[in-house]
Amino acid sequence: MTTVTLQNLRKEFGDVVAVKGIDLEIEDGEFLVIVGPSGCGKSTTLRLLAGLEATTGGRIEMDERDVTGVEPKDRNVAMVFQNYALYPHMTGRRNITFGMKSSGDFTDEEIERRVEDAAETLDIVDLLDRKPEAMSGGERQRVALGRAIVRDPDAFLMDEPLSNLDAKLRIQMRAELARLHSALETTTVYVTHDQTEAMTLGERVVVMNDGQIMQVDEPQALYDFPANRFVAEFIGDPAMNMIPVDIEDGRAVHDAFTLPLPSVDEPASTDRNGAGDAPLGDTQRAVLGIRPEDFHLPDARSDDGLPRIDAEVNVREPLGDSLLLHCSIGATSCNIQAAPRTAVRAGETVSVTYDPARLHLFDAETGDAFYHSESHHSTDEQVLSRASK
């Protein structure tokens, strides 16, 4: 039952500014994921929340209590680390109880009862009498989770908890974390560099870069309406294509093509992304963003009245479920995702079309998004209609 508020939070290490004044509201019971490249300040933010680092400026509040200078142990948070941080000389049970016993806030019976509960929830009863060296990576992380949940903390802070696991186990543990969260409903802040983890786990996702928050939104909204180039390129794999264009009379003009920009009933995305509402009529330089899967080879869509774009295929990468084509459109390199068994060869020139509802424009200088060819309003319908297919 905890909301966490960060106000203008700053952290400097000597000359290096790791966190550049961020504001964030974490809602009660929310699973919030902070994602970003290494060195973006996401782990530092989490450590500031835990109290492991002292803030340089700003405030942290938990349930409207100012905890900025409060010792970690008095914040009632539990942290789960990438390397599990289990005491190697203690059994699973002792690892789970050691911290609780140190705090002195719990009776022995209470501790005993909670350990049994947690062990049941996490299915680690067998591990309680083993030492970490006799556990697999997944088992260790389960015990570490057990240690976190027995204390019934106000918030879980997780620092890349799945990064040391192999790919298969990671997917399994991901589902388990989601299940655990829906059972416990404890406010959770989860840091990762892996966008798939961020998208699948987060109720909301914070994208950070260079000590600043780039965007906070629900996963699908991040994907569909990136607020800037950074988010557009960071979320989604393979990344969104960025094509320099000139905007002239509502059209995007490139050396190799000209395509009309559908007019939007709401002015571009000012509501959620805070992007500017530059008029599309004027001539200006911009960057056109199209995701690889929003390109289509002609046979995929018949005569739709959309312009065709010539793309020369340089390299083809069969990914099994799709075929990724590295192409050149004029002087610009582009990735195009095609149906898996499309007969296209390297060196061939293909004529492609695109999804007119999935165009994004970014300011050439600032990188801020100022146009999405579809409003949020219509997205919801689109989602529904796609889901029904």
Added chain:
Amino acid sequence: MSTREIFDSRIESGLLLLPTLLVSVVFLYYPTALAVRTSFFDSSFGQADEFVGLKNYVTLLTDSGYHSSLLLSVVFALVVVVGVIAVSLYLTFLIHEVDTGQGVYLISVIWPYALPPAVGALVFLFIAHPTLGVLTGPIEALGVDVDWFNDGPQAFVVVALAAIWKQIGYNVIFMIAAMNNIPDTLTETAELDGVGGIRRLVSVYVPIMTPTLFFLVIINTIYAFFSTFAFVDLLTSGGPSNATNILIFDLYQEGFSFFNFGVASAKSVVLFLVVGVLMFVQFRVTDEYSYYGA
């Protein structure tokens, strides 16, 4: 960015550091300062100290006996360091090369690490004794007249051999760790290139082990200067005719046979400078290597 500094009570940390600092100040720093002070005084048992300025140092500068002791120490250190490094390196290489029995070989050559110098000295005194020694007969059969109680160079060799013997263990301990750290792929590349045996040791392993070897050169030098006292004391007492009178033994005699505390203190200060220079060189070179990521 993560930190181990999880406590911040100054009183607690002060209390934790107190015993080490107290003993360091009282029994290490203070006596050293006292030695520096005494080196400017004429001082001996049962008489008041008299300030004499640099007189004790001038004595050292002009005392030819001290000069030869200094030279002797340098030569002795050189012989011991080269001898220890060469023997230990070859031993380590052989142990590294064999497939079986590594553990047994290792323990049978590193045990002298535990050897008390006094024991080493007495055992050497016995086996190489000019009249009673087990080895004396065989060596004399080679045409050498074993007479190191009277022959200076022979005495020097005996003390040096004993000192080398004792230090092999310590050196092999560090060398085997360094050699085992060399990736197998490198050994195999060398083998494929036809670089075998001693050449592989000299041109592949030694360059990679340079940081360790350098560390050992410094440690062995300090050992030769300071920790070989027992060998000299028990084997030769600095003789014959000062042929084994290295600085540390000379200092001991100055202090506790002649009770010239002033001069002895000046000699201590000289020794302090010797350690200081060695340590300084070690830190500098270690730093340099760390830049190369070695």
Added chain:
Amino acid sequence: MVELLQYAKRRAGALRGDHATETTHGASAGTHLQLWLLVFAVVFPIAVALIVSTKETGVVTSLGDLVPGSYAVENYREALVDYRFGRFMWNSLAMSLVIVVGKLIVSVFAAMAIVYYRVPYKDLVFLFILFTLLLPVPVRFIPLFQLMNDLGWSNTILAITVPYIASATTVFILRQHFLSIPTSIVETAKIDGVGPLRFMLFVLLPMSKGVLVGVSIIMFVYAWNQYLWPLIIIDSEANQVAQVGLQLLQGDVQGGQLSWSLVMAGSTLTLLPPLLLMIVFRKPLLETFSIQQK
């Protein structure tokens, strides 16, 4: 992986004596032979001591005399009782244990403060402790001798233990080890509110068992083998340590009042404690040495 397989195959081939690997096989036998010779040379002096300590007179003038005698029990009894080696050994043991335990406690405290406390001037304090490496006993034994006389500690166990309690080496090794404990474990303790005492007793020390054993062996060997300082500061036979006890035996044997077999018995006795400890605890010892060099 492929390399590993090839390597394993080649080794297996060598064991079966495949003709393709005959050369390596031959070289390996040569390597073993060389190792045998060198190991023999390293062990020979101490083997002689052991054999002589069982003989009646200890007159061993040729290699043919090197067969064990039947006076072992008698010789060791005589050394331990009549020549008070039991007493010397006990004094050495007491000295070494006090030094080991004292150093260990004091150094764990200091290293804990240096690694786990966020306090100002910490690095300076660490440098201050490290700097004592420059101040070995030979640099300061003259003023230290006077200091002990002033304190009235001469001839007591205090004089041969307390000055050794502060140890730059031990603090350094422990600090290096503490720095290798993952920060996340330390931070978990902080989040859980684990206090310093609980942290030290239940987290730090159990996670340092190997290193604590390793440094204890290093400290014991160092303490047990001290010769110069006890020689200077202890002048009553009842309080003397084994190393200097050997010197007393040596004086007697050179004077012709004592048989060499007794001296070798004394030497063997003096060698045994550090040697046995080293052999039994060689694994943590070697691991600790590998920390020291970093």
